[in-house]
Amino acid sequence: MNLPKLITDLVEAQNSRDGAAYASLFSENAVVFDEGKTHTGKEAIQNWIEKSNEEYQSVLKPISYKNSDNSSVLEAEVSGTFPGSPIVLRFNFTFQHGLVGSLKITG
Template structure:
């Protein structure tokens, strides 16, 4: 599977549970939508990921990737200490100039 570097970096950061590296995959004004809530900018995203890493220790295994211009969808099997683990989640990206501008996670 051929993934953009920023998506590979995001997966690596998540699997290593490094919230700062995860957040650095985003632009300064990047937005992540998690469970319907928007988190804007690297600081908010890092805080979110740090909290969820402590609770769920989730790791990602890519199972599919579709790209259409700047928009793409990564399907990944996510496992951790959350109810329903493992689950296949979809990560809807908008990537501009090698950085994530927008990411929405859906079930």
Template sequence: MKLPEVISALVEAQDNFDGAAYADCFTESAVVFDEGKTHNGKKEIKHWIEKANREYQVTMKPLEYSEGEQTLKAEISGSFPGSPLVLSYKFGFKDKKIQSLRIVQ
């Protein structure tokens, strides 16, 4: 499956539990919506993903990407109840970086 370069980098950063590389996939003013919470800006996104990495050790396995809808379906596995799960990652892009990300089940 062919993924945009920034999404491939995001998956790799997630699988390596690299919060700095994960945050670098986003614009400075990016917004992430996950589990009913909003994370604003690169610094807050980095804090959010590093906390999640410490708690859950989540890895991602891309299953399907829709270029038109800019949505990735991925199986995530980790040390959380109900693992593994299939989640949808809905992206918005700006200048080849992620401007918005909404994660839903």
């Protein structure tokens, strides 16, 4: 599967549990929606991913990627220390100026 560099970098940052590298891939006012909560801005996104990494130790394994204009969907198997692991999740992205503008994670 041929993933864009931005998505590859995001998967690598997640799998190495590097919250700073993960957050650096988002625009200043980016929004993440996950588990019923919204996280706005790089600092909030870094805090969210670091807490999530500590709690769940998640690893992403990309399954498919679909891109259209200014949005895309990455489907990935996610494994970690959470009930029901592994599961397949969809990472719904929009982009701004070469960075992630929004991310909504759905089942």
